[in-house]
Amino acid sequence: MTTLIDPVCGMHVSESDLRVAGYEEFAFCAEGCRRAFIADPDRYVRAAAGAGEAPAPDHGGHDDHGVR
Numbered sequence: 655m656t657t658l659i660d661p662v663c664g665m666h667v668s669e670s671d672l673r674v675a676g677y678e679e680f681a682f683c684a685e686g687c688r689r690a691f692i693a694d695p696d697r698y699v700r701a702a703a704g705a706g707e708a709p710a711p712d713h714g715g716h717d718d719h720g721v722r
């Protein structure tokens with residue numbers, strides 16, 4: 655049985671739960687999370703892709719702060 659991540663709240667949900675067409679890699683624990691995702695899909699897709707990974711490449715690093 656496949657478990658998917660709810661990108662809105664981070665819960666693990668089963669494949670048979672709420673889905674959004676076009677985003678087959680995600681599932682949702684509740685209609686409220688599904689609606690939140692539909693309202694702003696890009697935000698949650700980006701957050702899900704970046705979870706647990708290194709900071710975004712466009713992070714300038716501490717040199718930009720003038721701290722030594």
Ligand SMILES: [Zn+2]
Binds near residue numbers: 662664682683687
């Ligand atoms: Zn949820």
